[in-house]
Structures are given as C-alpha cells and as structure tokens.
Amino acid sequence: MKILRAALAACVVSAAAPALADPTGPELLKKVDEALNAFKDGVFDSKLRIREPNGQAREYAFVTYQKTPNKRLVRFTSPGDVKGMGVLVENAETMYVFLPGFQKVRRMGTHIKNQTFMGSDFSFEDMSQLALSDTYDAKLTGKDDKSWILELTQKPGLDLEFPRVKLWADLNMFQPLRIVYMDASGKNLKEQVRDGYKQDSPIHWQPMRVLITDHRRNDHQSEIDFVSTKIDSGLGDDLFSVRSLVRGQ
C-alpha cells in the first residue's frame, strides 16, 4: 500500500512539474513560431492604412495568398495606381513583381527587402510570416497577467536590422501581442501591436489588426486591418507561379 501511495505521489509530482516550471525562452519562441505558422495555406483580405503626421491617411487594399513555409502572392486591388500589381515570393531568394502597365514580370533582387512596403512602416520582411527562432536566441525575462515576455538577441554571425527584439506572447495562444524592435544598445526603434485575435481554424488565431509605429520616422504609423481570412482551403502550388502572377491582373 505504501508502495502504491508512493507511486501515485510520484505520478502526481511528475505530472504537475511542467505546469509549475516556466518554459524556457527557446521553448517559448518555438511555440510562437508554431502558432504563427499553424496553417498550411491562407487567403488574407487586408487594408493597409498609412497615417501621416499631418493627419492624412492613405489606404491600400490587397489580398495575400500564402502557403507555408514561405510561398506568398500579394495582389493589390486598390487604389487605382497600384491595382493589378502583384508580388510573388517563392522563397527567401526568389521574388517577382508584375507591373500591369508594362505587361511584364520582373525578377527582383532580394535588395527589395530594404524597401518599405508601399511607403508604410512595414518592411517586406514584416509582411512575411515570422519565424523568429531561425535568426534569434531567446530568453524568458518575465510574465504578466496576459503574456510571456521574451528578449531576443540576434544569433552570432548575423547582421540584422534589429539586433534585439522584445516580444510579448499570449499566455495561451502563444501569438505575439506586442513586438518592440531595438538596436544593439536597446534603443526602441519600431513597435508592433497585434490585437483583435480571432480563431479562424481549430489551431490558428489571426490578429485582425496590426499597428506598427516607427519611432525613427517621427512615430509614423501604419495599420493593417484584416477584412477576412480563409485558412486551409487547399491552395495549389500553381497559384504561386509566374504564370499565375500574370493572369491575376
């Protein structure tokens, strides 16, 4: 009987142990990456609003088709000067732009990542799904009532635009709620807030609004509102081809 009690106690202790100990930084970052990429494919109908310091705002509408891990096709639907334009990202090195005015698909060098996305505070990198554990080492530095707080440092040998990042990940969804991008000294350069999370598949949560503030540009702000999302509808590889990019004008 003593043996049975001891065995039961051991079982309870071993089952309870993970719940009591906080996960490590790398474990949490892996969960964040998994949460961000918890779909095979998705269609995201979005509006990008760029707010100028003088109060003016410009708005772009586009549809993003995405297939994990890294295929992406963006088609602009408004305003008129960009309508019909398309961007195809086949992988990190292979990108194409279709300009309807020239009826031509242009292979782009990856230098295009240095451009902002349509003059917004989003870079082309921001527009791709995050997979942070490839480029950052993580350390768990805290926890509040809503989120885990992670400090990320770029992996040795890399030269990233933001060598340090602070990330608040939801306690349950593991989706980022806030991301602060910093320089090596820890100065806050850019900040992203993701909210309005909505579950659009049994395992995927989608933020319906992403607000980004660039402190280097006098706190210039850009916001993406997701009008609708459609997850795992079975997008074919054909869609992510140069041929498809031309067709979709």
Added chain:
Amino acid sequence: MRRARGACGIVAALLAIAIAAPARGDVEIKFGGQISSDIRYRLGGEEVPPGLSAVPFPSQQRLLKYGFSRNENLIKAQLSLTIGERVKAVADVDFVWYGYSDVNELQAETLHERVDPYRLEAHAAYIDVYKILPHVDLRIGRQVVAWGTADRFNPTSNLNSLDLSDPVLFGKPLANDMIRLDWNPWRDLIVTAVWVPIFRPAQLPRTAPLALTDPARPAPVQEDGIRLRLGQLALANPPTAVNAYTMLPEPSIENTQVGVRIAGRLLKQDVSLSYYHGRFGIPSPSFTVNGPKGVVSALVMWPRMDVLGADIAGSIDKLGGLGYFAEVGVFFPQEITYGIYNDGTGTITGHDPVTFVKQMDGSYTTKQDYPEAQRGTVIPSTPFAKYTIGVDYTFKNGFYLNFQYVHGFIDEFGAGRQGYAKAGAAVGDAPRLEERIGEYLVPTLQMKFFSDQVLVQLAGAIKIPSILDVEKKSCAVVNPLVEWAVWDATSLALGAFIFIGDHDTKFGDPAAGASEIYAKAKFTY
C-alpha cells in the same frame, strides 16, 4: 407557318442557351482606368517642316523652336471580365484629346472632330482561355508580349513594335493582334509561341521625318565611295524638295511574324532562349526616285529579320541581394540596298536605275543604264548583336539605383556605320560617321521622401564613343523628374527631358527630338 415555327424554335433554343449560360460560372467584372493630363514645352528645337501633307494633323500642333509640343488629355478605360477559372476577356482603351485644333479651312471649324481632334488607342482587347489543353493557355487578340529581363532596352522583345512618340518612355510596346500559346509542362518551364498575322510598324516621333527630308543629310549607304558620289550628284542637282513614302508589308502569309520562347530556372536564376522571325519596326531608306524639277521621292521599308535571343536574371545574395539581368539578341537582317532611279532630266528609259561601278583606285563611277551595276548598301546582311547588362539595388534608406550598359539603342539596326550631318552642313558635305550600334550607360536613381509621397528621379542615357569610331563624340539625354502623390491614386509631376550633344551626334541630331519641360497630372481608379 412551319418556317415561322422553326424560327421561333431556334430563337427559343438560343434564349435557353443564353439564360442557361451564366449557370456555368458567374462573370466577375473589374473596371478601372485613368484620367491624366500632359503638357509640354519645347526648348530650342529645330522646326519640323510640314512634309508631304500640306500640314500635319492636327494642323495647330506644329513643332516650333520654342512652343508647346504636347497638350494631351487622356481617359483610359480598362475592363476585365472573368468567367470561372477558365476564361478572361480584357479591354484597355485610351481616349486621347490632342489639345490642338485642326482648323486649316473655315469648313473645318464647323466640325467638332476638327475643332477638338481626338484619337483612340487600344492597348488590349484579348480573350484568355486557360487550360484549353492540359497545361496550355491561349490568348487571342490585341496584346503586348514583352520578352526579356532588362529594363526598357530589350533586344529580345520584337513581337510588338515600339511607340517612340514620347521620348520620355524610351519606347513603349504597341499592342498588336496576336495569337499566343503558353505551355507549362513542368514546374517553372514555360514554352511560349506567338503568331502575329499583320505587321504593325513603330510609331515614330514627330521629328523623325527630318532624318530623311533634309537634303544636307548624308546618303544612308555604307560604302564611302558611293556616299561621296551621291553627295557630288546631289550638289550638282540640288533637290528642291524631299518627300518620304512608305512600302508597308502586304497582309500576306509571307509577312506574318512568329516567335518562340523557352523560359525556366537554372541554378536559381531565371533564364530563357527565344527566336523571332519578322521585321524591325523602324523603317529603313531603300529607294530614291529623282523626279522632274529636283523633287526627290524617298521610299522606306521595314527590313526583315531573324533574332536569336537569350536572357538571364537573378539576385546575388553575397552582394546584399543585388539584382542583375543580362539580355542579348543576335540579329540576322535582310540586306537592304539603296535603289536609285532617275525620272528627271536626261533619262534613257524615263526610269533609269542609277548604279555604281567600283574603280581600281577604290572610287566609284555612276552608271545610268540597264543592266544595273552595284547599288549602295543600306543594311548589310552581316549579323549583329544588341545586348543589355544591368544591376539594380535598393539602399537601406530606400533609394533605388538601376544601372544598365546598353549595346544597341532601341532604334539602332544593322551592322556598319551611321552618318550624321554636321551643324550647318550643305548638300554633299562629308558627314561624321560612327558605329551604327552604339554604346550607352543608362543610370536611374529614384529617391522617395515623405512616406513615398514624393519621388525624385534622376535618369538618363549617355552615349559613349565606340572604340571603332574615328571621330569620337559623346552625347546624352537627361530626365529629371519630381512626382508628388498628393492623395490616393492622384499624382502631379514636373520633369524635363534634355538632349545634350552636337548636331552630328545621336542625341544632338534634331531628328531625335528637342528638349522639353513637362507637367503631368494623373488620377487612377
């Protein structure tokens, strides 16, 4: 009665089909377009004489030394109709108002189309049928098929002739009626075949006739001795007028154009091979008839050609993702000789061929009787190459640089040399000669400010001397531009297109055009 019943039956059947048709797929309609305005002022150009017609159209649009050279307003309408995933129809039409009147007689002033002339340009009117056969797409109708990886200077893109009427664009492909098949048998491999039934010539700039109608210009032949002899003949019998006529290819099966291209990816780089059979879009002088009273009729034709092309594009990650592209076209031209006929004074037959006989010392004598001796060569049959090599890069601050080395400008064709009349040259004067296929540096720097609302562009093309040029000269065109996106889809632009060079250089030649400043406004919807 039976016939009426039959007709009713057919109508009923058609109605049933028409009503039933939408059930196969909903029509998705997309509509868009543009409203824009473009006003330009010419600075120090050479006046263009009216040419064959008493006055150009519209008659008020004269190219003065200083004056408004463009005053266009445009409404573009684009319509796209898609049925399911199989069929799409696309139309893209510009309505353009010249902004000049064509009132050269009082009757004309009573007609709307003469008081306010306009034109219509169809850039697209085609139907796509996807997967008409397994992995095969079909496109029929008016379209542009743009090949090549370079920016604007594409020696492999020859299916559409160029619209050269706006120098700022460095040639915009003119849509033409074609049948295009795309076969995608495996991954990135695409085989494209295009058939163009009717050849459409290039749209030349308003200054182009100067190249032919100015009697002081050198004869367009390669042989120095024949050019010299023709200069002497012109000096002895100076032309009183030069009129230029065309010999457009007949709409026959022999004059159709075809193109085939195989494109794919090799070692992560985009590569393609292509072949084109057809004609060069810009005409070449081919005949001259010297008529009575010194009136010369010059005839131009569009030379046949076969072009083998290859291109490559990719990204060099070790250089920060620098984009690169290279494109080459090897041209096999039809030989064009210069047929000269004398219908004027002292003829033997009334239509005497004027030909040449080479002497032991290398000079030429003239013959004016049958049978024909040697003609001058305008385009030799020697194959020649045109190529473009370029890189582009976006800096961390968002500035974009594109740099191209171009061997062979958009309008250059044929091996051999090109002659330019020197400033103030008289009939028969020796020209300055340079290699016909020239060397160019083409940089473009784009800087965006205020969240991309203001674009400042510095672009241009610099012609550098070829190592084979005897009298080496450089020239350039410069295109500064400031564009302000004042609101969503609305932009205002101020720019200039400046020609720099001596009279006897490519960009200093008045036939190339004259410097302009321009203001544009554009709204897209």
